[in-house]
Amino acid sequence: MGISAIGAPSLTNMPLPNLPEPQASALAGLQGAQARAEDAGTQLAAGNIDPAVVVSLSSAQVDFAANVKVMQAADDNTKRVLDILA
Numbered sequence: 001m002g003i004s005a006i007g008a009p010s011l012t013n014m015p016l017p018n019l020p021e022p023q024a025s026a027l028a029g030l031q032g033a034q035a036r037a038e039d040a041g042t043q044l045a046a047g048n049i050d051p052a053v054v055v056s057l058s059s060a061q062v063d064f065a066a067n068v069k070v071m072q073a074a075d076d077n078t079k080r081v082l083d084i085l086a
Contacts, residue, residue, distance in 0.1 A: 022074040029067035036060040 019027065040057035043050075 020074065022070055026067040026070040026074065029070070030064060033060045033064035033067065037064070 036056055037060040040053050040060065043053045044057070
């Protein structure tokens with residue numbers, strides 16, 4: 001399952017929309033973290049309890065959270081600019 005808005009098609013197989021650089025970078029990071037988490041989850045479900053798989057899953061979680069913060073900061077900055085211009 002790809003990262004997308006509820007009811008929207010998955011962004012995994014779609015080209016990135018024309019977003020400003022921070023949002024586009026964060027979206028790519030979210031998709032990469034999601035792919036790594038799915039891969040690690042599949043390996044764990046298959047019984048592969050290699051510590052590297054667990055570390056990969058944990059790393060993907062941290063990367064995902066960091067990219068969410070980037071998206072939130074970019075959104076906050078956009079709102080501030082719009083408030084200034086209004």
